[in-house]
Amino acid sequence: MKGGLRGFPLRAAPADVRRESLLLNPNAGLARPSPTPGSYNCRLIKLGKATAKGKAYESFKPFFCYVEVEDDLLTIVKQTGSQRPAGRLWEDDDPDRLIFLGSLALGEEDQPRAYGDDPKRDMAGVLERIAPFKWRLVIPWPQSTSKLDVFELTPVANQPK
Numbered sequence: 001m002k003g004g005l006r007g008f009p010l011r012a013a014p015a016d017v018r019r020e021s022l023l024l025n026p027n028a029g030l031a032r033p034s035p036t037p038g039s040y041n042c043r044l045i046k047l048g049k050a051t052a053k054g055k056a057y058e059s060f061k062p063f064f065c066y067v068e069v070e071d072d073l074l075t076i077v078k079q080t081g082s083q084r085p086a087g088r089l090w091e092d093d094d095p096d097r098l099i100f101l102g103s104l105a106l107g108e109e110d111q112p113r114a115y116g117d118d119p120k121r122d123m124a125g126v127l128e129r130i131a132p133f134k135w136r137l138v139i140p141w142p143q144s145t146s147k148l149d150v151f152e153l154t155p156v157a158n159q160p161k
Helices: 014-024
Strands: 038-049 057-059 063-070 073-078 083-091 096-104 123-131 132-140 146-156
Touching: 014 057, 014 146, 038 096, 057 123, 063 146, 073 096, 083 123
Parallel strands: none
Antiparallel strands: 038 057, 038 063, 038 146, 063 073, 073 083, 083 096, 096 123, 123 132, 132 146
16 A cells, blocks of 8 residues: 555545545655644545444544654644544655554543553554645544544644744
């Protein structure tokens, strides 16, 4: 599986997939996948029904997340909301992507649990750069209402230096 979306069947409505264009294109991954540290606008697309009542496609309003360097590794953290994924990015054998291993902080928790501490909250995925100043984090089979979560990350403009 070269890209985070390659080999994953997208059964959402074709118009929804077309509208997302590059974000859901399995071949969109580019070289140099590491995002720069800073604040990002992040948006979540959920694909595939995990339950009979689930939706095949669901798009959410953007929220803030940030990328920082911690112990020589890049981390991604969602800053707001009742479910806040956070994790570290690791080099992969494929130089065009990074591996994401993280966990989910819930409700009023200050910090997410470490990856491996609670398998029901663990998240594993792939981060790819898909355009200048645009990345996607693909998490297959999340512990949620979908079969595939795709986060779009774009830097917040005019960040303090």
